[in-house]
Amino acid sequence: MPHSRVSSSGFRFSRFRFNDFKFIGFKFRIIVPVSLALLAGCAFVTAQTEPVKTASPSAVVERGKSLFGQNCAFCHGREGFGGESGPNLIDSDLVASDVRGNKIGPVVRNGRRETGMPAFKLSLQEITALSAFLHAQKQKADSHPGGRRGVSAADLQTGNVEAGKEYFNGAGTCSSCHSPTGDLAGVATRYRGLELERRMLYPRFAKATVTVTTPSGQTLSGQLSYQDEFTIGMTDESGWYQSWPADSIKYTIHAPAEAHAELLPKYTDDDVHNLMAYLQTLR
Amino acid sequence: MLTLLFSCHLLAQGLDPATIANPPADSWPSYHGDYSGRRHSPLTQITPQNVRSLTLAWAFQTGQPAALKSSPLLVNGILYFTVPDNVWAVDARSGHQIWHYTYPPNKGLHIGHRGVAMYKGWLYFTTPDAHLISLDAKNGKVRWNIQIADVEKGYWSTMSPLVVRDHVIVGVSGDFDNLPGYLRSIDPETGKTQWQWDATPPIITKNTTSGGMTWMTGTYDPELNLVYWGTGNPTPVLNGKTRPGDNPYTCSIVALNADTGKLAWAFSASPHDTHDWDAVETPVLVDADFGGQPRKMLMQTSRNGYFFILDRTNGKSLLTLPYGPVNWTLGVDGQGRPVPNPEKEPAPDGRIIAPDEGGLTNYRSPSFDPKTGLFIVSAHPSWSIYFAKPADGAYGWAGADYGVWSKGVIEAIDYRTGKIRWTHDVGKDIFAGVLTTDSGLTFTGDIAGNVLALDTSDGKTLWHAGTSERMDTSPITYELDKRQYVVTGTGGVIFAWALPESEQ
Numbered sequence: 049m050p051h052s053r054v055s056s057s058g059f060r061f062s063r064f065r066f067n068d069f070k071f072i073g074f075k076f077r078i079i080v081p082v083s084l085a086l087l088a089g090c091a092f093v094t095a096q097t098e099p100v101k102t103a104s105p106s107a108v109v110e111r112g113k114s115l116f117g118q119n120c121a122f123c124h125g126r127e128g129f130g131g132e133s134g135p136n137l138i139d140s141d142l143v144a145s146d147v148r149g150n151k152i153g154p155v156v157r158n159g160r161r162e163t164g165m166p167a168f169k170l171s172l173q174e175i176t177a178l179s180a181f182l183h184a185q186k187q188k189a190d191s192h193p194g195g196r197r198g199v200s201a202a203d204l205q206t207g208n209v210e211a212g213k214e215y216f217n218g219a220g221t222c223s224s225c226h227s228p229t230g231d232l233a234g235v236a237t238r239y240r241g242l243e244l245e246r247r248m249l250y251p252r253f254a255k256a257t258v259t260v261t262t263p264s265g266q267t268l269s270g271q272l273s274y275q276d277e278f279t280i281g282m283t284d285e286s287g288w289y290q291s292w293p294a295d296s297i298k299y300t301i302h303a304p305a306e307a308h309a310e311l312l313p314k315y316t317d318d319d320v321h322n323l324m325a326y327l328q329t330l331r
Numbered sequence: 332m333l334t335l336l337f338s339c340h341l342l343a344q345g346l347d348p349a350t351i352a353n354p355p356a357d358s359w360p361s362y363h364g365d366y367s368g369r370r371h372s373p374l375t376q377i378t379p380q381n382v383r384s385l386t387l388a389w390a391f392q393t394g395q396p397a398a399l400k401s402s403p404l405l406v407n408g409i410l411y412f413t414v415p416d417n418v419w420a421v422d423a424r425s426g427h428q429i430w431h432y433t434y435p436p437n438k439g440l441h442i443g444h445r446g447v448a449m450y451k452g453w454l455y456f457t458t459p460d461a462h463l464i465s466l467d468a469k470n471g472k473v474r475w476n477i478q479i480a481d482v483e484k485g486y487w488s489t490m491s492p493l494v495v496r497d498h499v500i501v502g503v504s505g506d507f508d509n510l511p512g513y514l515r516s517i518d519p520e521t522g523k524t525q526w527q528w529d530a531t532p533p534i535i536t537k538n539t540t541s542g543g544m545t546w547m548t549g550t551y552d553p554e555l556n557l558v559y560w561g562t563g564n565p566t567p568v569l570n571g572k573t574r575p576g577d578n579p580y581t582c583s584i585v586a587l588n589a590d591t592g593k594l595a596w597a598f599s600a601s602p603h604d605t606h607d608w609d610a611v612e613t614p615v616l617v618d619a620d621f622g623g624q625p626r627k628m629l630m631q632t633s634r635n636g637y638f639f640i641l642d643r644t645n646g647k648s649l650l651t652l653p654y655g656p657v658n659w660t661l662g663v664d665g666q667g668r669p670v671p672n673p674e675k676e677p678a679p680d681g682r683i684i685a686p687d688e689g690g691l692t693n694y695r696s697p698s699f700d701p702k703t704g705l706f707i708v709s710a711h712p713s714w715s716i717y718f719a720k721p722a723d724g725a726y727g728w729a730g731a732d733y734g735v736w737s738k739g740v741i742e743a744i745d746y747r748t749g750k751i752r753w754t755h756d757v758g759k760d761i762f763a764g765v766l767t768t769d770s771g772l773t774f775t776g777d778i779a780g781n782v783l784a785l786d787t788s789d790g791k792t793l794w795h796a797g798t799s800e801r802m803d804t805s806p807i808t809y810e811l812d813k814r815q816y817v818v819t820g821t822g823g824v825i826f827a828w829a830l831p832e833s834e835q
Binding site for chain 1: 396398438439440441442459507656658674678679680681682683685688689714716718720727728731732733734735736756757758760777779781792795797
């Protein structure tokens with residue numbers, strides 16, 4: 049089955065439309081023809097209006113189902129319970145907190161660049177239909193809990209607490225950075241089940257910092273906002289973004305979370321389950 | 332009037348299918364550029380010495396939210412490329428649109444599209460609802476429209492067909508349902524089926540597998556008259572309990588007679604797959620020495636993390652080695668096939684697995700450079716967790732999996748040893764394909780949206796240009812009016828790169 053993390057070309061439209069300037073730093077690094085494409089995309093989107101139609105609730109759900117099948121099913125599964133790389137939406141906080149697309153809409157139209165979710169150019173009416181479909185699916189799932197799919201916290205209780213604690217303090221070297229009474233105090237209250245396990249294996253949202261020595265000898269530090277082979281982008285304490293050609297500066301990236309990646313080839317499945325058992329005691 | 336008719340005759344345009352085997356420099360007449368799938372060009376105008384001057388010749392904006400994932404065809408100065416439901420014909424010299432065809436709104440997954448195929452004056456375009464459309468290449472008018480699979484059952488299609496003489500060979504996609512995969516040969520004139528090869532039994536019975544989708548373009552050896560194709564994963568996808576055994580011919584490389592569809596041989600790249608690792612990656616055909624004797628080889632960097640070299644006359648293994656982290660096997664058997672570790676099948680409490688479900692590579696094209704003997708692939712070293720429990724059932728996906736960590740890297744594998752000669756980091760992920768040229772250049776992209784030209788001998792960057800969107804396509808190259816162009820698609824824009832006219 050084709051790879052799922054479909055492209056993010058739709059960002060072109062949505063970034064402008066929703067004034068999401070989060071990535072402004074590198075967006076304007078681009079060359080002229082792309083800037084033209086961005087402007088063209090802008091003009092294209094503003095032309096979009098739709099007549100207001102009234103449709104029966106079941107027809108809206110059906111329309112949502114069809115849209116979901118065409119656009120979302122590859123990653124999130126046809127029923128919304130998760131598929132190739134996309135999470136289960138039916139038990140997600142997003143769908144639980146959504147009212148007629150008010151929470152789902154911005155995510156669909158902006159995408160989530162950090163997780164690889166592309167943006168989709170859908171109308172308000174289409175978002176409403178998608179939302180109606182997802183809520184109908186959730187209602188169905190909630191009323192038949194036995195048949196529910198996906199990973200629940202109950203599935204992740206096969207490990208041994210003592211063995212996990214030993215691994216944490218020993219072979220896992222976790223305790224060289226973490227402490228159960230310090231940064232990890234109450235971690236099992238903040239995150240549960242699969243989310244806790246994924247963050248334990250690799251905290252994919254962890255931010256890196258960078259220290260830059262500029263050609264003039266000035267030393268600056270901040271959050272690493274952008275990095276490729278050619279450009280280093282940094283956001284300083286006051287929130288300003290600045291960038292340099294990577295070969296014009298000296299820089300040091302501090303990304304302690306990357307130590308998690310080095311552990312991945314070393315884990316046995318038991319290590320993972322035992323560590324989970326231990327972390328779940330840190331309430 | 333007479334003069335006009337005469338000149339029309341002279342200018343009559345189209346593609347003689349015989350030229351696909353030996354494409355002239357001013358063409359890119361099939362998905363892979365030629366039948367070998369090497370995505371290597373003999374062109375040498377752009378060199379490691381002058382590539383730093385490479386500049387934009389033109390850009391074409393599709394104006395569509397869907398990302399380009401297609402390889403353009405170039406025939407008679409016209410580029411043809413696609414996104415789902417859309418085909419464009421664009422002047423390859425200037426980038427201006429000649430025509431644009433749109434297929435009506437339809438069911439079926441709009442996940443991506445790889446491009447069209449051409450035979451004489453006709454284009455062949457697959458649709459999300461699994462139809463094959465024949466278009467008039469002059470104007471994009473529909474000539475005929477046939478169904479190749481039933482969208483109501485759960486099939487869709489994204490692939491670019493392979494034209495071999497008077498056969499248009501098309502494949503199908505579908506993973507949400509337990510469906511048989513197949514490959515079909517269609518008559519280019521009438522749209523009638525000439526033959527069909529079934530990857531799995533058309534009727535599913537107890538303890539048999541379904542799946543084996545044929546969703547990428549294969550390659551062809553005219554001398555052996557064999558078509559080489561990769562097949563996709565078995566279904567149910569993550570639960571293998573209802574389909575014991577090796578599950579032929581899923582996750583396999585198969586050789587079929589081009590005229591009859593009869594199976595010549597099959598090689599199982601992932602026996603009894605439970606991780607969605609299709610073996611559809613380009614079966615690259617290389618004629619060279621191996622182990623001291625000349626061989627007709629087939630090479631594949633497979634999604635499951637293994638680099639395979641087969642003797643393509645008989646399907647026998649010459650080499651099997653991983654090209655990145657893999658932890659799901661007990662080793663390799665006597666036939667060169669990885670042996671899956673039953674302990675690494677998805678389980679209720681999760682199994683940690685490398686690579687992730689997207690695989691160590693995927694549909695993006697690798698390239699083989701004959702001068703250096705390097706097989707260059709954009710790889711995705713990665714880790715993930717796989718789950719399956721009885722409540723997930725035995726239909727369709729039947730489980731869940733989550734990526735944990737990944738990076739993107741361009742790797743150059745020396746085919747003689749399977750060892751990695753150089754690597755080039757391209758970010759946290761990668762979707763760009765690879766093209767090499769005889770002058771010693773490797774064209775690809777990084778995850779940030781830079782188009783890259785690397786030195787094939789050592790992987791060092793020689794040129795780049797930012798486009799702000801990652802590349803989901805594989806580059807192509809051609810020469811028109813004595814000017815070499817490299818064409819890349821990123822986001823919804825096609826970029827044609829060339830040397831400044833003063834420097835050619």
